[in-house]
Amino acid sequence: MSENIVSVNNLSVSFDYQENFLSKKQKIKAVNNINIKIKKGSFFGLVGESGSGKTTLGRAILGANKISQGNVIFHDDERDYDLTTITSREMKDYRKKAQLIFQDPYAALSPRMTVRDIIAEPLEVMKITNSRQETDEKVREIASKCRLNLEHLRRYPHAFSGGQRQRISIARALVSNPKFIVADESVAALDVSIQADILNLLKQLQNELNLTYLFISHDLSVVAHVCDIVAVMYLGHIVEMAPSRKLFSNPKHPYTKALLSSIPSIDPENKSKAIELEGEIPSAMNPPSGCVFRTRCPHASADGKEVNVEMGLVEVEPDHLVDRCGVNCG
Amino acid sequence: MSHLLEINNLDVKFDTDEGRITAIDNVSLTLDQGRVLGIVGESGSGKSVTAKSIMQLNPGNTIYNDNAEIIIDGENVLKFTSKNDLKKIRGGKVSMIFQEPMASFAPAIKxxxxxxxxxxxxxxLDKKEAKNISIDMLNRVGIADAEKRFNQYAFELSGGMRQRAMIAMALSTMPKLLLADEPTTALDVTIQAQVINLMKDIIKEFNMGVIFITHDLGVIAQVADDVAVMYLGSVVEQGPVNEILKNPMHPYTKGLINALPDINNLDAPLTPIPGNIPSPLDRPTGCVFRTRCPHASQEGKEENIKMGLVEVKPGHWLDKCGVDCGKI
Structure with missing residues (x-):
């Protein structure tokens, strides 16, 4: 039995793009040659700016995006699911094991369904329960685990605040008893006090239900607090990956360093200036050759040798992986 | 010296189908030239309504109280009778930057x-002078190729670029007062850092007064000189940013700081503020924070308290109820 729950091997995801109907079809590589292994029971963090490919990677692992190259393997107790060759029948099975929590709790819940029906829907669609009574039991069980008031189950989502709605979304994702959860910016839309509450709830549920999370976020301080291991993405590539304490105390890649220094400190006397990156993340349609970060890298050399560098992670310390180009320039 | 902006005893209520909602309750603020006042609070705390009241941008069902004053540069905005008076304020003496720059530019006009x-x-100005000033301003906010950008539409610019263009447009009339409503919230952190540095430089250079609204205490710490913490339409604590963030006294301010994940202290637990922000339709009587306050007493004496700021240290203002409960 494998100690990992998900292995991603040389994964690339491309999308077709056509500027207008006369122009040639282009391929946009949203995710490029990714290798990650997610250990059972871990809280795996994926950070990066908008356009870095973190959501695409999460969706590819769930089988919601087509895989262009490489593979994703989900290791269940009895068997493995290979998402490149998965049949639609197996996919139904896989959906019970791997679930997604969305960002916006206002958009994710149907306004015309009661909370009970929202949480029960996966059970009915996946035909997990056989009777209405059994369904109700499961719904009540998971709702109380997610600290929802059971009397609220008859109400509609509009009656709830953002934090309560996010708890409903979590209950819906967990009702089929999955083992692996992708949480895509699940606290980004919430106020800080509610964000803290939801993060604590996710942690608590992880212990109670033996869950493994892939936690996607743009907020480094949140990721630093909840995740055991963190991968930093930039323009479809992972540029650095390490256990979170290592990564945040000793970042190696210039992009990670810049990201960390960009977090505004809550101490007004700490006016240490952010390492300011020039410009913005380039378009994925036209990514830089060689090191993708070279157009914004403060260490990029004048002779442009980064143009011909081939990207790839190397292990600089045990478990601490950094992109080759970032090792040299750091 | 008179203040650049003076808000006195402002109440704002909205008439809705479900009843009259209190959005702002007895808020008084002052701002001097060259200072940055941060307003911080959760959604629903009335930060944006305060800023919109200054610009008189609140919708038609808004009711202001009679003794409220919003004095900008000696003129009471609430006493304006004609639209022409307002025009001088909007975009002239006062400019506003919004959170979502895509929604603030007209999509079909360059x-x-x-x-x-x-x-x-x-x-x-004539058209040519105005164009020159605009391009100069675009250059000033760090937009490369300003002349080309001048002839482009909002959708052709990236998020950070659009926010820079928004700032350039807001500043081109040389306002005395700038209202920035969550100007960096929609941006990525590296872009946020760029925009914050840009704003700091510009505030210094133009010597204006700025009201900077955000929910992010880190941004406040880096940008503001003074800070007002708002909860459910009331200011509960106010003072110099250094004092308030290092020595918070109100249980709500403390709660906000404790709920924030701190990257320099990964072992600190995240402590949420218990409960939810109440609906403005059933705003608590007495101390507005009492339904979530860890110090609220059993016998419920907070229900009959009248809220109001008192100066607990030079410059550090705290709500009366917060003074008492902090001592427990």
Whole structure:
């Protein structure tokens, strides 16, 4: 039995793009040659700016995006699911094991369904329960685990605040008893006090239900607090990956360093200036050759040798992986 | 010296189908030239309504109280009777930057035309002068190729670029007061860092007064000189940013700081503020924070308290109820 729950091997995801109907079809590589292994029971963090490919990677692992190259393997107790060759029948099975929590709790819940029906829907669609009574039991069980008031189950989502709605979304994702959860910016839309509450709830549920999370976020301080291991993405590539304490105390890649220094400190006397990156993340349609970060890298050399560098992670310390180009320039 | 902006005893209520909602309750603030006042609070705390009241941008069902004053540069905005008076304020003496720059630019009009149009409304300039000032301003906020950008539409610019263009447009009329409503919230952190540095430079250079609204205490710490913490339409704590963030006294301010993940202290637990922000339809009587306050007493004496700020240290203002419960 494998100690990992998900292995991603040389994964690339491309999308077709056509500027207008006369122009040639282009391929946009949203995710490029990714290798990650997610250990059972871990809280795996994926950070990066908008356009870095973190959501695409999460969706590819769930089988919601087509895989262009490489593979994703989900290791269940009895068997493995290979998402490149998965049949639609197996996919139904896989959906019970791997679930997604969305960002916006206002958009994710149907306004015309009661909370009970929202949480029960996966059970009915996946035909997990056989009777209405059994369904109700499961719904009540998971709702109380997610600290929802059971009397609220008859109400509609509009009656709830953002934090309560996010708890409903979590209950819906967990009702089929999955083992692996992708949480895509699940606290980004919430106020800080509610964000803290939801993060604590996710942690608590992880212990109670033996869950493994892939936690996607743009907020480094949140990721630093909840995740055991963190991968930093930039323009479809992972540029650095390490256990979170290592990564945040000793970042190696210039992009990670810049990201960390960009977090505004809550101490007004700490006016240490952010390492300011020039410009913005380039378009994925036209990514830089060689090191993708070279157009914004403060260490990029004048002779442009980064143009011909081939990207790839190397292990600089045990478990601490950094992109080759970032090792040299750091 | 008179203040650049003085808000006295402002109440704002909205008439809705479900009843009259109190959005702002007895808020008084002052701002001097060259200072940055941060307003921080959760959604629903009335930060944006305060800023919109200054610009008189609140919707038609808004009710202001009679003794409220919003004095900008000696003129009470609430006493304006004609639209022409307001025009001098909006975009002239006061400019506003919004959270979502895509929604603030008209999508079908070139950015340059929008900049020129508003400049010519407020200044006696011809088209050519206005264009030159606009391009100069775009350059100043760090937009490369300003002349090309001048002739582009909002959708052709990236998020950070659009926010820079928005800032350029807001500043081109040389306002005395700038209202920035969550100007960096929609941006990525590296872009946020760029925009914050840009704003700091510009605030210094133009010596204006700024009201900077955000929910992010880190941004407040880096940008503001003074801070007002708002909860459910009331200011509960106010003072110099250094004092308030290092020595918070109100249980709500403390709660906000404790709920924030701190990257320098990964072992600190995240402590949420218990409960939810109440609906403005059933705003608590007495101390508005009492339904979530860890110090609220059993016998419920907070229900009959009248809220109001008192000075607990030079410059550090705290709500009366917060003074008492902090001592427990």
């Amino acid at each position: 950015i340059g035309s929008q900049m020129v149009e508003q400049l010519m409304l407020h200044k006696p």
